[in-house]
Amino acid sequence: MSSTRIANPGPLGLLGFGMTTILLNVHNAGFFPMASVILSMGIFYGGIAQIIAGIFEFKKGNTFGATAFTSYGFFWISLVGIMVMPSMGFGVETSHEFLAVYLALWGIFSFFMFIATLKANIALSTVFFLLVILFALLVIGNATGNAAMLKFAGYEGILCGAVAFYLAMAEVLNEQYGRTILPIGERHA
Numbered sequence: 001m002s003s004t005r006i007a008n009p010g011p012l013g014l015l016g017f018g019m020t021t022i023l024l025n026v027h028n029a030g031f032f033p034m035a036s037v038i039l040s041m042g043i044f045y046g047g048i049a050q051i052i053a054g055i056f057e058f059k060k061g062n063t064f065g066a067t068a069f070t071s072y073g074f075f076w077i078s079l080v081g082i083m084v085m086p087s088m089g090f091g092v093e094t095s096h097e098f099l100a101v102y103l104a105l106w107g108i109f110s111f112f113m114f115i116a117t118l119k120a121n122i123a124l125s126t127v128f129f130l131l132v133i134l135f136a137l138l139v140i141g142n143a144t145g146n147a148a149m150l151k152f153a154g155y156e157g158i159l160c161g162a163v164a165f166y167l168a169m170a171e172v173l174n175e176q177y178g179r180t181i182l183p184i185g186e187r188h189a
Helices: 010-028 036-060 063-084 096-117 122-144 147-177
Strands: none
Touching (some): 010 036, 010 063, 010 147, 036 063, 063 096, 096 122
């Protein structure tokens, strides 16, 4: 007899988001140049792994998880495309001002997703709150050409990714042990 129960896809999606966000923002903070490690994580873990997690959230009937993971998975793939497609002869390089518009759209999307997390645990709300702040900093930094703002965004982005990483590990450990190992700030109705 086969089971129709599927594993929680949330940790996979959160790790794809969190680890890729940390790597990109280690670059934004000025520690490393843009490198293939960031681009490949953007495509394969931030992108494809989150999309897979999102598809499984669809199967579970979780509209929020499905929307978040598939959307941010495609965000990462499109971001890598923005970076590499001009060098492959597809379109011209995106100006910082136009990149700010792209990031602003994602920031608006993230703000509404943050509102939805106010019915979820505090850790998830924190991830999305920090993500909205990150997009705002990136928009301002790109629109104005303010390198210090972009560097500060890098540090804030590392924090955002780290909280997502923590939440993923909390979900895995708490489920595995059947009790709270790492607290996530459950909200009760």
